[in-house]
Amino acid sequence: MTASAGHLDATQDSVSESTVDIQAWLSRCGQRLTNAHPAVSLDEGIVLWHRAEGWLPVALWPANADGVSLLDLAGQVREAGRGLVSPLASGGVAIGYPVRDSGERSDDALVGAVAFRVTAVRAANATPDEHDLMPLMQHLEDAVATLERDILVGQATRMRTRHARLGEHLTLLASMLEQPGFDAAAMQLTTRLAIALDAERVSLGWRRGSRTRLRQISHSARFNRKMNRIRATEAAMDEALDQRRPVWWPLSASTEREVSTPVNRAHGSLCEMTDVPHALSVPCLDEGRPRGAVTIERERPFDAEEVEALQGLMALCTRALEEKRRNDRPLPVKMLAALGEQSGRLLGAGHLGYKLSALVLVAIVAFAYLATGTEHVSADAVLKSEVQRVVAAPFQGYIEEARVRAGDEVQQGDLLAIMDTRDLRLQQLQAQSELAKLASEAQELRAEGERASLNVIDAQRQQVEAELQLIQSRLERANLRAPYDGVVVGGDLTQRLGSAVEAGEELFRVAPQGGHRIELEVNEARIGDIAPGQQGELVLSAMTDVPIDFEITRVTPQTRRREGSNRFVVEARLEESPPALRPGMEGVGKVEMGEARLIAIWTRELVDWLRLNVWRWWG
Known part of the structure; x- marks a missing residue:
């Protein structure tokens, strides 16, 4: 108690x-x-x-x-x-x-x-x-x-009486919590309290600034705020809230002699005005801060157990009522209230961590606004060779032997693979036999003087000689050789030995040593800032400790879809080519855009996104 x-x-x-x-x-x-x-x-x-x-x-x-x-x-x-x-x-x-x-x-x-x-x-x-x-x-x-x-x-x-009263209070609290808004919850609270306490009237007031405004009266949907009784009730609530304790009227003879008795002048005035002999106001405190008060008027006096129970009930109901009141506010009011609350924490006493965080944030913003740095446009990069030679199958046939695979270094003229030539040699023998037969027939016809038939034989002989030359050419190309010094960047026939290939089918892809170029995938939002001649720096995933300088050579109209965004392909030339470079390596390239404020660099994407969406919806 x-x-x-x-x-x-x-x-x-x-x-x-x-x-x-x-x-x-x-x-x-x-x-x-x-x-x-x-x-x-x-x-x-x-x-x-x-x-x-x-x-x-x-x-x-x-x-x-x-x-x-x-x-x-x-x-x-x-x-x-x-x-x-x-x-x-x-x-x-x-x-x-x-x-x-x-x-x-x-x-x-x-x-x-x-x-x-x-x-x-x-x-x-x-x-x-x-x-x-x-x-x-x-x-x-x-x-x-x-x-x-x-x-x-x-x-x-x-x-038993206390338990029954506690059950009534819990039922009242549950009925109040299920209400959607503050006014409905306040009506439930005042009406049920009036019934439970056999009171003439129960009023609920809520603090607004330094004064309490009456929000609800039991069994009354509307009331006139200009009535003297309403003002007297609000004064009684202020009297209890100012003292942070329950205040009642009248005091008993024994309590009038106590030093710590509450001041109850406003309650006495309220009882005289309403002709109700007893009045009690219980403050609604939330973490020590006054939120509102409940004033109860009835014929019989209040005992200590009732006052104690009402204090416990209002301690449970105050936070719920305050949350419902806050939720009922319009969105602009909520925003202004939140801004005021944060400003109070920032400028008022206490909240040292909050103040230090605000100072650090202000310092970072000031530094970002005053300091400058080099702006870069980042893009995914792929290393490619400037030239690549395709080694294709010279004729339809079978793979007999494979000497290299992708990644092997080769010299000009090195043997890459050998085609099976048995069918070609049989065709060569057949063509040579046919050519010898035609030569014998031509000699006989020449002896007999058959010039017309001799002309036909000469034409057939020329056809067989052409076929023989074609076969000979295919035999010469059966051995696939490297066209120049370089690296095999594609092709592995070790798993296809004995399999058939079609004429013109790609078997190997050879790139020369050195002579690399870069393909940058630049986001379309920044492609307007890219131009030939700009300098940049490349870091490959396989060589993160070796940055490589490059220069933009060409902005192509080719686009690629990557990660939900559209990207343009930009070609660049390396200033130097370390020996460890291999075509197909990937990394990140940064193109220098010049000096700019740090805050503009850090917020450029956000600003562009806002501009685009503002234009889309309100432009």
Whole structure:
């Protein structure tokens, strides 16, 4: 229970005491002990109880008794934690017994001590005998056990009430959370609270700047903000929020003497205006910051348990209501609020890490705006030979032998592969036999003088000689040789030995040593900045430690689609050709564009994208 709630009633500082009537029990106990033991007389009794401000007497019997002589024994019983008997200077004896609470306060079970002044009936102020005191102490122990039982029963009843109230609050919270907006949630909260607390009116206000504005009243869809009652309710809410504690009207007689009682002048004015005798305002705090307040008006007074339960309920509901209020705001208002919140963090107290991050960001932006650097256009690059010679199959036939594969270095005239020539040699023998036969026939016809037939034979002989020359040419080309010094960049016949090839089919591709060129794939967004003669630098994946200078020689109209973007092919010439270069190597080339501000270099792609989309939608 909070300190503010504890001032509602001074008798409720002790939970055990608030569950039973100590004065009524002491009166009943004194009467019963007197009637049950006629040999002794119980002159007076007192109960000492543990309260917030210490151990204080809370009950006295009879009403006109003094009880001062019993305080010492009650204090001794409290310290010893057991029943005691002590003689009194004024005559008679004092008997006492401790009262324990074995329920909620198991860690500090001793909550009170009861003491009686006992004298013998046979003579005034005489000391009773031991055999008279023993039954009396046993009877007192039974009476204290009854008091302890009543305390436990009261606590159990109080706990059941608390659990039922907690269930109602959870149901209320669930019904409020399922509402889509702030107004609907506020209506659920106020209406259900009014029903649960049997209140005349429940009002919910929310802070706007330094003042609270009324947002919802139970069972009322609309209200006039200019009404005096509305203004008085808002003033009562401000009164509770300014003090950060619950404020109620009226104060009890005991709490008016307390130093820390809340200021409740606005609540008194509200009750006078509405003729409702009791009013309570509970602040809605979120991480210590005031968000709003709930004001409840009803006929019967509020107890401490209700105030404590309402504080717990509003602690759960405040964050949910604030989130719904923020979500209901228009988007521009949300943006301005977020900007204001970030500005407050940046310019206000605390948030050192946030401020340091902002300073670093400002320094980076200032450096990027003032400093300059060399702008580059990056593009994927492929290394290719300037010239490549294709070695093709000279005729239709079969592969007999393969001497090289892709990647081998060759000299001019080196043997690359050998074609199978057995069929050609048979054709050569056949053509030679045919040529000899035609020569014999021509000699006979010449002897006989058949000139017409001799002309036919001469034509056939010329045809066979031409076929023989073709066969001879194919035999000479059956051995495939390197056309010049270079590297075999394509072709591997080692897996095709004995297989058939068609005439003109590509078998090898040979590139000369040195003489490389580069193909750069430049994004179409930057192709307008590329021109022949520009310098650049190439880094190959296989030679990342050796940058190679190049010069743009040609911007081709050829395009390639790569990674969702259109790219133009740009050719470049290497300034030098290291021996380790091989056609087909890939890397990244950068073309120098000149000096520019760093912020322009870093944001160029973003700016181009924004310009394009602005033109597309609003141009």
